[in-house]
Amino acid sequence: MRYEVVLPAAGSGKRMGAGQNKLFLNLADKPILVHTLLVFEHDENCTGIWLAVKDEERPFIQALIDKHNITKVKGLPTGGEERQHSVHSCIKEMSAVDVVLVHDAARPFITIPKITELAKVAYEKGAAIAGVRAKDTMKVVHNGLIKETVDRESLWMVQTPQAFRYDLLAEAEDVAEKVGFLGTDEAMLVERLGHDIHIVECSYENVKMTTQEDLIFGEAILKQRK
Ligand code: C5P
Numbered sequence: 001m002r003y004e005v006v007l008p009a010a011g012s013g014k015r016m017g018a019g020q021n022k023l024f025l026n027l028a029d030k031p032i033l034v035h036t037l038l039v040f041e042h043d044e045n046c047t048g049i050w051l052a053v054k055d056e057e058r059p060f061i062q063a064l065i066d067k068h069n070i071t072k073v074k075g076l077p078t079g080g081e082e083r084q085h086s087v088h089s090c091i092k093e094m095s096a097v098d099v100v101l102v103h104d105a106a107r108p109f110i111t112i113p114k115i116t117e118l119a120k121v122a123y124e125k126g127a128a129i130a131g132v133r134a135k136d137t138m139k140v141v142h143n144g145l146i147k148e149t150v151d152r153e154s155l156w157m158v159q160t161p162q163a164f165r166y167d168l169l170a171e172a173e174d175v176a177e178k179v180g181f182l183g184t185d186e187a188m189l190v191e192r193l194g195h196d197i198h199i200v201e202c203s204y205e206n207v208k209m210t211t212q213e214d215l216i217f218g219e220a221i222l223k224q225r226k
Contacts, residue, residue, distance in 0.1 A: 006087055023036075039110055048097075050093065101163045102162050129158055
């Protein structure tokens with residue numbers, strides 16, 4: 001299934017504490033952002049890449065795109081205050097396609113077979129997101145006290161890519177903007193429309209580079225894959 005992908009890349013990465021956009025940090029020989037871009041560059045079903053960026057970082061990101069021969073980037077719109085705003089700026093700028101994927105630029109280890117599965121389910125059913133089963137026992141805690149142990153069987157940790165029929169995501173984002181709803185992922189916006197969202201079991205390797213120890217996991221994953 002053909003698709004275009006939106007990569008929000010306009011964050012500041014405060015939790016990484018690197019003093020710069022964490023996407024510019026190297027994993028092995030390349031910046032995190034380039035690893036992510038290359039996955040989609042190499043996927044024959046990907047027909048376009050949209051990157052939400054900060055204005056002041058656009059020249060540097062464009063230079064990375066040129067240096068690494070990334071040919072599929074169709075636009076680098078200005079990102080927003082929150083991740084949701086950054087994604088929305090891309091959705092507004094692109095033309096309608098059948099399927100759009102939203103993927104954190106900070107998750108460089110996503111694999112093409114998983115992307116293919118997500119795009120297919122989204123085309124057939126409207127919405128599909130990547131996730132993994134919770135490994136640990138999960139408890140609800142209020143003010144330092146356990147309130148409840150939650151049945152782990154029904155708990156998933158959700159990742160990206162999140163794949164949608166373009167019209168469904170565009171509608172969900174417009175509605176969210178109108179009522180001022182801010183979600184932590186795109187699925188939340190689509191859930192509010194009452195639409196079913198399918199989960200596609202992904203990998204624990206699809207980790208988001210968020211804090212310093214994630215870089216250690218990242219280097220280990222790259223080493224093992226080599
Ligand atoms: O901060 P976090 O890692 O959760 O952000 C996920 C992705 O969203 C990152 O790739 C980051 O660059 C992007 N982002 C964005 N605009 C924001 C905040 C985050 O594009 N305002």
